[in-house]
Amino acid sequence: MKRKELDCENCYAKFVEQLNDLRDLIQEGKRRGMDDRTRADIVRSFEKAHDAALETIAAYFRKQGKPPFSGSRDATVEAFHANLIDDGQGWLDMIICRIKYNPLYPGDYLGSLSENIVKKYIDFLEGFERVMEKDLER
Template sequence: MKTTPLTCEKCFADFKESLDELEDIIKSAKSHDLDEKSQKRVIRSFEITHELALKTIGEYFKKMGRNNHLGPRDTTVEAFNEDLIDDGKAWLDMIIDRIKYDPLYPEDFQRDLTGNIIRKYFNSFLNFERKLKEKMD
């Protein structure tokens, strides 16, 4: 089976599709009580969207001739330095919150993470989408 190589454009399209899905889930969650099942749906969609954003940033750097493989934190810092993201702290907080949400930690963090996603991380994704689109045009 032949696989299509990843490109920045393909990763960006996947990210945008995931972002649209996250938006739909957030709108649905806002119109209903945020029960545990709804919170898990928001978080799962957020995690996928965040991973796709990081993959898109990595492919963007490859396209620009910077072929170094960075972890999420370093990728985030580089994206901030390259003006792909405008709120570096929020993006670093995403990484920290995803670590805190790990089931290995006994703390009940689900409600806090869901609130952060709805209040600030979703808007950070929208700003990234806008900035990368401008750079790619």
């Protein structure tokens, strides 16, 4: 069964919901401490928020009549060129970090990924939120 594509506004609303969940988990982790379970919860929430951001980007360009992207890297580059995100390299680094976290690859990336989420990636997602909010208000 083919999944119905959401419009940009609905994708954005889903993204904001996921981002708020991530913010709550980060605040909870800062309050209680960052044990492995909290880190894993933050990573899962981040993945949902990042996926929702990429869906929002795809819907934004679909609304403009652009063809679908072949992957998250292409969507990220296009979003950078359209000024939807302000740190294209940082967003590409998020994608690479998520790939490295994949259980198919050796190494323990839970600590480094959760640390990057708290210190950097949340800021990238919040910047995207601000830009999209202004754009959708027009």
